[in-house]
Amino acid sequence: MTIISSHAQAVPLNPLSSSDNWQQILKEAVRDPAELCDLLNLPQHADSARRAAEIFRVFVPRGFLKKIQPGDPQDPLLRQVLPLEAELQSPPGFSDDPVGDQPSTLLPGLLQKYKGRVLMVTTGACAVHCRYCFRRHYPYDESPPSPDVWQRALDQIAEDTSIQEVLLSGGDPLTVRDKLLAELAEKLSQISHLHRLRIHTRLPIVIPERVTDSLLDWLCASRLTPIFVVHANHPRELDAEVLAALERLVEAGIPVLNQAVLLRGVNDRATTLIELSEKLIDARILPYYLHQLDRVSGAAHFEVPVAHGQQLVREVRERVPGYAVPRYVQEQSGQLSKLPLG
Ligand SMILES: *Cc1c(COP(=O)(O)O)cnc(C)c1O
Numbered sequence: 001m002t003i004i005s006s007h008a009q010a011v012p013l014n015p016l017s018s019s020d021n022w023q024q025i026l027k028e029a030v031r032d033p034a035e036l037c038d039l040l041n042l043p044q045h046a047d048s049a050r051r052a053a054e055i056f057r058v059f060v061p062r063g064f065l066k067k068i069q070p071g072d073p074q075d076p077l078l079r080q081v082l083p084l085e086a087e088l089q090s091p092p093g094f095s096d097d098p099v100g101d102q103p104s105t106l107l108p109g110l111l112q113k114y115k116g117r118v119l120m121v122t123t124g125a126c127a128v129h130c131r132y133c134f135r136r137h138y139p140y141d142e143s144p145p146s147p148d149v150w151q152r153a154l155d156q157i158a159e160d161t162s163i164q165e166v167l168l169s170g171g172d173p174l175t176v177r178d179k180l181l182a183e184l185a186e187k188l189s190q191i192s193h194l195h196r197l198r199i200h201t202r203l204p205i206v207i208p209e210r211v212t213d214s215l216l217d218w219l220c221a222s223r224l225t226p227i228f229v230v231h232a233n234h235p236r237e238l239d240a241e242v243l244a245a246l247e248r249l250v251e252a253g254i255p256v257l258n259q260a261v262l263l264r265g266v267n268d269r270a271t272t273l274i275e276l277s278e279k280l281i282d283a284r285i286l287p288y289y290l291h292q293l294d295r296v297s298g299a300a301h302f303e304v305p306v307a308h309g310q311q312l313v314r315e316v317r318e319r320v321p322g323y324a325v326p327r328y329v330q331e332q333s334g335q336l337s338k339l340p341l342g
């Protein structure tokens, strides 16, 4: 603990540029597996973390680290960010593109799987590298945040009047500066057949400072109905600072939903899922999806068998109001929607 808090003191927030603090926090994120193990008092994991990080590198904002119990390799927040030896194994059935992103690519940075909505890979960058991520092998370098690439996507969206909703995803769209995002939202709002703008982001969870006034300004100024889908897997991710950031979105009138991934060793107990749902609902956030893990190489050790997931969701349903039960779904390439699992 002392190591982490003394570091936090070494990086004081700059009150003069509070709206840009999040960019500084992003710059200072831990990228070195040895430092991660050192800060969390897990020296015995440093060597395997270094090897596994060669395939998908480490990236953890320091505020997220403060929520992790040092010295506990089983901490559910740690497991989401610490590279493990197990990532070097890829059993049969696990692949680099498990959800069929490549065949759904309309243009670089634009995917369509479902009717009426398209997904823009706004940027390849994320504010945290989640070890289970289905895009851990995605060719992000071909999709940096680029207004030129966006323009081609905008032209395509403008031509297809069946599209009502644009999802900004990634990577994480909120790693992009508000000025660029505001310009993008403005261009999207000029496409008359669009109704909604959905933001899929983990930023408010890992860097709550990202919910800035300028973010709320452009979201609320848009003609398009904004919808936020955040991503928290464990109730401990929702500490007071994160809840305060989420409350600012809710207070601005923006619907906020949460999606989680069912992860072995993180949230594969009914009590954890119930606590997550209750905490979300109390914060006026609706649990939206609980995703079955996408079978991406390197993430096999996170998989929970579907039958066990179904049992967990039954237990959740028996304990919380219907509106607090997330839809348990699986991504399947070539289907017209995500597949409900029960
Ligand atoms: C998950 C996903 C969506 C959104 O699906 P909803 O069921 O509307 O939440 C849209 N496009 C792509 C490519 C997706 O993977």
Ligand code: SF4
Pocket: 126, 127, 128, 129, 130, 133, 134, 135, 170, 171, 172, 202, 231
């Ligand atoms: S924030 Fe989302 S896209 Fe980024 S690494 Fe985590 S799960 Fe993957």
